[in-house]
Amino acid sequence: MINLTNVTKSYGGNVAAVSNLNLTIPRGEIFGFLGPNGAGKTTTIKMITGIIAPDQGEVIINDKDMLKNPLEAKKQFGYVPDSPDLFLRLKGLEYLNFMADMYDVSKSERQARINTLASRFDMMHALNDPIQSYSHGMRQKTVIMGVLVHNPEVWILDEPLTGLDPKSSYTLKEMMREHADSGKTVFFSTHVLEVAEKVCDRIAIINKGVIQFCGTFKEMQEHFKTNESMEKIFLEMTVNE
Numbered sequence: 001m002i003n004l005t006n007v008t009k010s011y012g013g014n015v016a017a018v019s020n021l022n023l024t025i026p027r028g029e030i031f032g033f034l035g036p037n038g039a040g041k042t043t044t045i046k047m048i049t050g051i052i053a054p055d056q057g058e059v060i061i062n063d064k065d066m067l068k069n070p071l072e073a074k075k076q077f078g079y080v081p082d083s084p085d086l087f088l089r090l091k092g093l094e095y096l097n098f099m100a101d102m103y104d105v106s107k108s109e110r111q112a113r114i115n116t117l118a119s120r121f122d123m124m125h126a127l128n129d130p131i132q133s134y135s136h137g138m139r140q141k142t143v144i145m146g147v148l149v150h151n152p153e154v155w156i157l158d159e160p161l162t163g164l165d166p167k168s169s170y171t172l173k174e175m176m177r178e179h180a181d182s183g184k185t186v187f188f189s190t191h192v193l194e195v196a197e198k199v200c201d202r203i204a205i206i207n208k209g210v211i212q213f214c215g216t217f218k219e220m221q222e223h224f225k226t227n228e229s230m231e232k233i234f235l236e237m238t239v240n241e
């Protein structure tokens with residue numbers, strides 16, 4: 001569960017990048033976070049993950065306060081950033097073991113998890129090769145496996161499908177669904193609105209640092225009195241203001 005209460009952030013005293021944001025993402029849900037470039041998505045995700053602190057407001061992950069108890073709050077989630085860094089000289093398996101060490105995953109648990117993740121992402125054959133030999137998609141899959149190796153309850157995924165081929169993309173979406181259906185939380189940012197429409201239980205649209213809409217796709221259509229696609233409604237909300 002993710003709870004943001006009255007969260008505000010401005011850079012260098014300028015106009016707020018994120019303004020008075022209130023969001024609750026319960027367990028059992030895939031939540032899509034959408035908005036045009038510069039809307040405040042990354043700023044929000046950085047505050048949820050404790051990379052930057054809000055000027056005001058509260059960030060709670062599974063009842064753990066990110067400002068008061070950052071270590072416990074950070075143990076609750078796995079985060080795939082939009083432009084991840086990897087240790088290119090490590091082999092895939094070494095990187096996954098490094099990530100497992102960081103989160104104190106026992107040897108037996110990590111072995112089983114690495115096998116499951118690498119099988120699902122079709123990466124077993126490559127685990128003993130250096131990451132610098134991997135394609136873009138293989139690197140993205142390695143980042144995702146590294147994030148999931150400690151079995152985090154809350155998944156925070158910033159544009160996670162970028163660079164994945166159709167099969168890997170399908171696998172990740174399937175895993176997101178399974179994770180939410182097992183009563184856990186998936187927070188997911190994307191610019192691909194067809195994916196958001198199909199995959200997300202609820203979405204929020206942020207623009208100029210303010211939430212413009214939050215709810216299901218059906219509620220969105222009802223709110224805007226239309227049967228149009230999410231893409232059409234999104235464009236009407238956010239373009240040429």
Ligand SMILES: Nc1ncnc2c1ncn2[C@@H]1O[C@H](COP(=O)(O)OP(=O)(O)OP(=O)(O)O)[C@@H](O)[C@H]1O
Binds near residue numbers: 011036037040041043
């Ligand atoms: N370090 C920074 N210093 C000053 N302004 C910043 C900084 N980071 C972001 N901003 C500004 O804050 C606003 C929100 O940016 P943010 O990166 O959160 O948007 P975004 O929705 O993630 O955009 P994109 O889809 O392009 O990644 C923008 O106006 C941006 O220019």
